[in-house]
Amino acid sequence: MFTFFSHFGRYLIMLRTAFSKPEKWRMYWIETARQMNDIGIGSFIIVALVSVFVGAVASVQFAYQLNGQLVPRYYIGYIVRDLCIIEMSPTVSCLVLAGKVGSNMAAEIGGMRQKEHIDAMEVMGVNTAAYLVMPKIVAAIVMIPMLVALSAFLGILGGYIASVPTELLSHGDFVRGLRSFFVPYNVFIMFVKAIVYAFLLTSISCYQGYYVKGGSVELGQASTNAVVFSDIAILLADYIITIVLTS
Amino acid sequence: MIRAENITKTFGEQQVLKGISILFEAGKTNLIIGRSGAGKTVLLKSLIGLVQPTSGSVWYDDVNFTNLGKEELRAVRMKVGMLFQGSALFDSLTVEQNIRFPLDMFTNLNAKEKSERVDYCLERVSLTGANKKFPSELSGGMQKRVGIARAIVLNPKYLFCDEPNSGLDPKTSIVIDELIRSITIENNITTIINTHDMNSVMEIGDNICFIHQGKLEWKGNKSEVLESTNQELQSFIFASPFLQRLRDRALGRPV
Ligand SMILES: Nc1ncnc2c1ncn2[C@@H]1O[C@H](COP(=O)(O)OP(=O)(O)O)[C@@H](O)[C@H]1O
Ligand SMILES: [Mg+2]
Numbered sequence: 001m002f003t004f005f006s007h008f009g010r011y012l013i014m015l016r017t018a019f020s021k022p023e024k025w026r027m028y029w030i031e032t033a034r035q036m037n038d039i040g041i042g043s044f045i046i047v048a049l050v051s052v053f054v055g056a057v058a059s060v061q062f063a064y065q066l067n068g069q070l071v072p073r074y075y076i077g078y079i080v081r082d083l084c085i086i087e088m089s090p091t092v093s094c095l096v097l098a099g100k101v102g103s104n105m106a107a108e109i110g111g112m113r114q115k116e117h118i119d120a121m122e123v124m125g126v127n128t129a130a131y132l133v134m135p136k137i138v139a140a141i142v143m144i145p146m147l148v149a150l151s152a153f154l155g156i157l158g159g160y161i162a163s164v165p166t167e168l169l170s171h172g173d174f175v176r177g178l179r180s181f182f183v184p185y186n187v188f189i190m191f192v193k194a195i196v197y198a199f200l201l202t203s204i205s206c207y208q209g210y211y212v213k214g215g216s217v218e219l220g221q222a223s224t225n226a227v228v229f230s231d232i233a234i235l236l237a238d239y240i241i242t243i244v245l246t247s
Numbered sequence: 248m249i250r251a252e253n254i255t256k257t258f259g260e261q262q263v264l265k266g267i268s269i270l271f272e273a274g275k276t277n278l279i280i281g282r283s284g285a286g287k288t289v290l291l292k293s294l295i296g297l298v299q300p301t302s303g304s305v306w307y308d309d310v311n312f313t314n315l316g317k318e319e320l321r322a323v324r325m326k327v328g329m330l331f332q333g334s335a336l337f338d339s340l341t342v343e344q345n346i347r348f349p350l351d352m353f354t355n356l357n358a359k360e361k362s363e364r365v366d367y368c369l370e371r372v373s374l375t376g377a378n379k380k381f382p383s384e385l386s387g388g389m390q391k392r393v394g395i396a397r398a399i400v401l402n403p404k405y406l407f408c409d410e411p412n413s414g415l416d417p418k419t420s421i422v423i424d425e426l427i428r429s430i431t432i433e434n435n436i437t438t439i440i441n442t443h444d445m446n447s448v449m450e451i452g453d454n455i456c457f458i459h460q461g462k463l464e465w466k467g468n469k470s471e472v473l474e475s476t477n478q479e480l481q482s483f484i485f486a487s488p489f490l491q492r493l494r495d496r497a498l499g500r501p502v
Contacts, residue, residue, distance in 0.1 A: 023353060024353070117337055120335040120337075124348070124353070124401075125321040125324035127321075
């Protein structure tokens with residue numbers, strides 16, 4: 001318990017240092033652009049793949065569960081839509097992103113720590129907590145909500161592909177479902193989740209890398225911890241956000 | 248001039264530095280020598296704040312380095328260049344981008360001025376034309392020279408070198424040593440070099456501080472080393488029977 005609080009304290013200190021005035025805006029901007037590219041382009045395929053398949057499975061599963069029940073078939077479109085928007089796209093995408101982006105960031109920063117790159121920058125006078133962390137957080141907060149929105153779209157598309165051509169329900173029913181009971185507020189929830197998760201997974205992963213010690217074993221551990229703790233934080237945040245925003 | 252006053256450093260149970268006071272002079276190559284694990288790196292990093300000393304203070308000319316605010320700390324650090332034991336070149340950047348990094352981060356020079364400065368530094372370390380190479384394409388000695396070029400790009404007043412010739416052959420070591428020494432004299436830099444290389448000690452040891460068991464065991468210069476009667480120093484520098492015979496011959500002792 002004590003170690004938890006000492007880590008948490010150090011995490012907050014790192015974050016406070018991370019958001020201080022850049023030495024040179026241009027250098028931070030270049031770094032942010034590089035990260036946006038890495039996160040956005042680099043993770044698009046995996047997020048798309050997961051979204052299409054989860055959407056597809058969801059529609060087939062609901063079709064199966066609704067068989068022989070009095071619930072109208074077009075509900076499948078409605079359920080797939082809201083499942084994607086509220087839970088699947090933000091939460092599942094970000095759990096996947098923690099595995100890809102988070103472990104990557106922890107390994108990158110941790111490697112720089114071990115090879116004394118961070119020390120070298122510090123001696124030059126660079127605020128490394130800021131230069132190495134802030135651009136990553138900013139890039140993630142911009143890119144991840146976009147990925148999540150795309151994921152929602154692709155999840156619904158996956159649901160359509162899996163159910164309409166296989167005649168589980170008609171095109172008309174699916175579209176009718178998509179248009180029923182639409183609550184714009186749910187899209188708001190989706191973006192809130194995406195932004196919070198993006199912040200959590202990047203800052204936690206950067207923290208794991210920034211304070212790494214030792215050698216390649218510790219680096220591997222930091223990378224794993226980045227994923228595990230990001231996932232835990234995302235799931236906790238999911239629960240809290242859901243309670244706060246739906247009550 | 249850098250002055251360390253009574254620096255101590257403890258890691259958990261282990262007291263690595265037990266109160267060290269040293270004066271490092273400007274325009275001289277100041278050597279910190281000692282066995283592997285003696286605490287040379289910890290001492291060097293304590294001087295620049297990469298390691299927080301447990302107690303003691305450090306002075307950069309008339310600035311008390313301990314307890315500086317963020318901006319003052321940066322102001323001092325911008326006058327410090329450091330060469331790391333493993334060179335610490337950014338491996339995803341080219342040689343040119345590595346050397347230009349401090350310029351990009353801290354100056355408002357235009358592209359032409361920056362590339363002139365980079366080329367000057369590369370020329371100074373005899374690596375003209377290596378601009379587009381990546382660190383992984385260079386030999387250890389060349390990486391060290393790029394490290395030196397990056398350390399001097401902002402015209403430092405203080406230069407720190409952590410084992411500049413570890414992992415280099417004797418010939419290359421001497422080239423690196425001479426390079427550091429001439430840059431030091433040219434620009435009147437306060438240079439501090441960690442080493443356990445006996446060639447460096449005898450060639451460029453203007454001031455030598457021998458660290459042993461966390462204490463400053465001996466200090467002097469290269470000409471005083473031979474004649475010193477300090478047993479620890481003698482057994483550290485003249486470690487092999489071969490070197491001991493050479494020493495005895497040089498001093499005209501019976502062999
Ligand atoms: N961050 C650290 N945590 C714990 N112990 C350390 C740390 N850095 C150095 N030490 C210990 O301090 C001692 C001196 O290390 P160092 O200064 O690297 O020696 P050297 O003289 O070879 O450069 C070693 O025993 C090392 O184990
Ligand atoms: Mg060392």
